[in-house]
Amino acid sequence: MEKEEIVRMFQTINRNICCPKCGAKYTFDNIKIVNSEDNLFFVSLRCDDHPPVLASVVIYQGKTNDSIKQAEITPDDVIKSYIGLRKVKSIKDLIYRKKTRR
Numbered sequence: 001m002e003k004e005e006i007v008r009m010f011q012t013i014n015r016n017i018c019c020p021k022c023g024a025k026y027t028f029d030n031i032k033i034v035n036s037e038d039n040l041f042f043v044s045l046r047c048d049d050h051p052p053v054l055a056s057v058v059i060y061q062g063k064t065n066d067s068i069k070q071a072e073i074t075p076d077d078v079i080k081s082y083i084g085l086r087k088v089k090s091i092k093d094l095i096y097r098k099k100t101r102r
């Protein structure tokens with residue numbers, strides 16, 4: 001994972017996800033990567049006034065094809081994952097489920 005891609009992931013989160021309680025945007029300081037597996041990242045999003053939420057982000061890397069690079073994370077992917085994972089109780093539960101689903 002290249003630093004540039006991590007930064008782009010943070011930018012995408014910042015643009016597309018906000019606190020479900022108050023609508024505040026998540027600044028880079030409030031986004032923490034809690035775990036990663038290949039191109040799948042679990043992030044904790046912290047609002048100053050509310051409990052953190054978990055989200056998963058998939059990074060699509062385009063190593064050989066420049067056109068794939070443009071695609072990477074779509075807002076829909078992020079939001080879909082975000083909505084789906086709000087019900088997850090713990091990170092372990094999250095990772096276990098992801099592994100068994102594939």
Ligand SMILES: [Zn+2]
Pocket residue numbers: 019020021022023024047048049050
């Ligand atoms: Zn909030």
